[in-house]
Amino acid sequence: MRTPFAVLCLVITGLVLTPPAEALAKAPQMAPQMAPQMAPKVLVITMFPPETRPWLDGEHLTTKVALAGMDAEFPDVSCNAQGLCAITTGMGFANAASTLSALIYSGKFDLRRTYFIIDGIAGVDPKDGTLGSAHWARYAVDTTLRHEIDPRQMPAEWTTSFLGLGTAAPGQKPAHLAGTEIYELNEAFLQKAYALSRDTPLVDSPLAQAYRQHYDGAVASGAPFVSICDTASADLYWHGSLMAGQVEAWTALLSDGRGNYCTSQMEDNATLTALKRGADAGLVDFGRVALLRSASNFDREGKGQTAAESLTANSGGFMIALTNGYRVGAVVAHAILKDWPAWSGGIPAH
Numbered sequence: 144m145r146t147p148f149a150v151l152c153l154v155i156t157g158l159v160l161t162p163p164a165e166a167l168a169k170a171p172q173m174a175p176q177m178a179p180q181m182a183p184k185v186l187v188i189t190m191f192p193p194e195t196r197p198w199l200d201g202e203h204l205t206t207k208v209a210l211a212g213m214d215a216e217f218p219d220v221s222c223n224a225q226g227l228c229a230i231t232t233g234m235g236f237a238n239a240a241s242t243l244s245a246l247i248y249s250g251k252f253d254l255r256r257t258y259f260i261i262d263g264i265a266g267v268d269p270k271d272g273t274l275g276s277a278h279w280a281r282y283a284v285d286t287t288l289r290h291e292i293d294p295r296q297m298p299a300e301w302t303t304s305f306l307g308l309g310t311a312a313p314g315q316k317p318a319h320l321a322g323t324e325i326y327e328l329n330e331a332f333l334q335k336a337y338a339l340s341r342d343t344p345l346v347d348s349p350l351a352q353a354y355r356q357h358y359d360g361a362v363a364s365g366a367p368f369v370s371i372c373d374t375a376s377a378d379l380y381w382h383g384s385l386m387a388g389q390v391e392a393w394t395a396l397l398s399d400g401r402g403n404y405c406t407s408q409m410e411d412n413a414t415l416t417a418l419k420r421g422a423d424a425g426l427v428d429f430g431r432v433a434l435l436r437s438a439s440n441f442d443r444e445g446k447g448q449t450a451a452e453s454l455t456a457n458s459g460g461f462m463i464a465l466t467n468g469y470r471v472g473a474v475v476a477h478a479i480l481k482d483w484p485a486w487s488g489g490i491p492a493h
Contacts, residue, residue, distance in 0.1 A: 181208065182253040184226035184483055185476045188243070188261045190234050190410050192217075193461075197469035198229045198262075202476075208252075212245030214238060220246065225480050236378050236413035243417035247426050254421070256487055258332075258431045258479050261414060262472040264464045265374065265406035267438035268387060269358045272405055274351040274441070274460035275367030277471040279337050280434040282373040282402040283326045284394045285412040289317065303389045307396075316396060325397045326415045329430040331490040333371065336433045340474040341369045345467045350459025357445025357453075367438075367463065369471055372405030373398070374436050376412040383450030384443040406436040430490075433475065437468035 189195040195217075198204060204221035213219070217231035232242040247254065265278075272278055290306035297304050301313055309318025317324065345367045355364045375390045394404035411434060421427035439460045444453035478486075485491045 180251060180253040181222065181228075182226075183222065183228040183257045184486075185228070185258045185260060185479050186220075186254070187227070187229040187472060187476065188259060188414060189229060189231050190239065190263045190408075192231060193465055194263050194468065195221075195229055195231045197465060198473075201469060201473065202227050202229075204229055210245050210249045210251065212249075213242055217242070220252070226483070227476055227480060232410060232414065235409050236376075239410035239413040240417045243414055243421075247417065247421040247424075254427050255425070256428065256431075258476075258486070259418065259427075259433065260336075260472045260476060261411060261432070261434045261436075262468045263408055263410065263436055264439040264461070264468065265408040265436035266382070266440050266442035267407075268391070268405050269360065269363035269441050269443070269445070271362065271372050271403065272370065272438045273355060273358075273363050273365055273367055274438055274458055275345060275347055275463035275467050277340075277343075277345070277367070277369045277435060277437040277467050278372050278374070278405050279333055279340075279370070280374040280406070280411075280436065281328055281330070281333055281371060282394070282398050283328070283411045283415055283434060284373065284375050284397050284402060284404070285324050285377070286375045286390050286393050287377045287379055288321055288324055289393075303392060305389050305393050314392075314396065323412055323416045325402075326412065326419070328432060328434055329490070332431060332433050335490055336435075336475045337369070337371050339478050340471045343369060343467075343471050343474050345369070345470065346463050348459045348463050350457070351463055352459075354456070354458040354460075357448060358441065359446070363441070363445075367467055370405075373402040374406045374408055374411055374434060375404050376408060376410065378409055380409060381407070382442065382454040385450075387443045390442075406438065407442050408436055411436075435468060435472050437464040437471070439464035 187198050204223050206222040207219040209218050214233040220228050220230045222228040232239040291304050294304045303313045307317030391404045394402045418427050422429035440458050444450045
């Protein structure tokens with residue numbers, strides 16, 4: 144049966160003319176109350192549980208905040224009463240970008256004044272580091288966003304199989320850019336982090352000391368230390384001197400010769416992309432991001448080794464890298480927390 148036109152008019156008129164005050168009075172009862180946002184002073188970003196554990200234990204991060212969109216294995220952000228939090232992304236580009244996006248857009252955190260410290264383990268170039276050494280990065284370079292021809296099919300005159308997108312030969316800068324190929328971190332924060340942490344006491348192990356003898360040079364065979372050098376990102380866990388040479392050249396190419404490849408890892412350009420987009424949305428300060436990688440292994444074979452033997456060897460670097468990454472990162476985190484009035488408005492000059 145059809146509804147009379149006059150009745151329809153009354154219904155429509157009633158909907159349109161509902162008193163605004165009455166509608167507003169009903170709204171608070173219908174909408175859920177939003178919990179106050181947490182505002183971390185420092186948020187540590189790790190990639191898998193062994194990297195997170197020293198922070199959880201050493202900093203008593205016992206407050207758990209669950210977020211939608213997190214990895215099911217790592218569903219929480221862990222915090223303490225001093226304003227320090229830690230988040231575990233999961234390994235690889237997809238996990239890193241997804242987890243950081245879930246954090247930034249969750250509405251549970253105010254991150255506009257938060258300092259971010261990325262702390263993870265890495266492979267290291269023996270010319271620039273050694274097992275257990277810790278390296279703050281100026282540049283993060285994506286080494287896999289490119290063309291590649293299998294080396295067995297590349298022209299004989301080519302020295303590398305790495306090609307920029309839209310190019311026809313090695314050594315040419317990419318003609319097509321995705322915008323995530325290279326990130327430069329804030330120099331002021333980088334220098335401040337290094338100055339605070341460069342004299343941090345680092346641990347070592349007899350196994351690592353013995354394994355270093357596969358490598359020539361005082362840097363590779365010496366004790367761990369803290370430095371500034373650059374990091375290369377790839378979902379692919381590559382290894383060996385030939386691959387390392389290509390990564391070094393690619394880093395130099397994308398950075399116009401300013402970058403010095405030092406550490407290899409599987410997440411940082413994805414993590415930084417999520418943070419940069421958060422900054423573009425006004426939710427994050429990208430100038431408050433620092434990137435620290437500690438060396439759990441060499442990125443290539445040493446004397447008397449094949450690349451395959453080196454890849455699977457127990458170098459003794461894993462545990463000391465985890466400990467030293469925490470020690471170095473914690474020095475910076477503690478400095479920020481201790482003197483928050485000086486840091487809250489930006490990187491202190493002194």
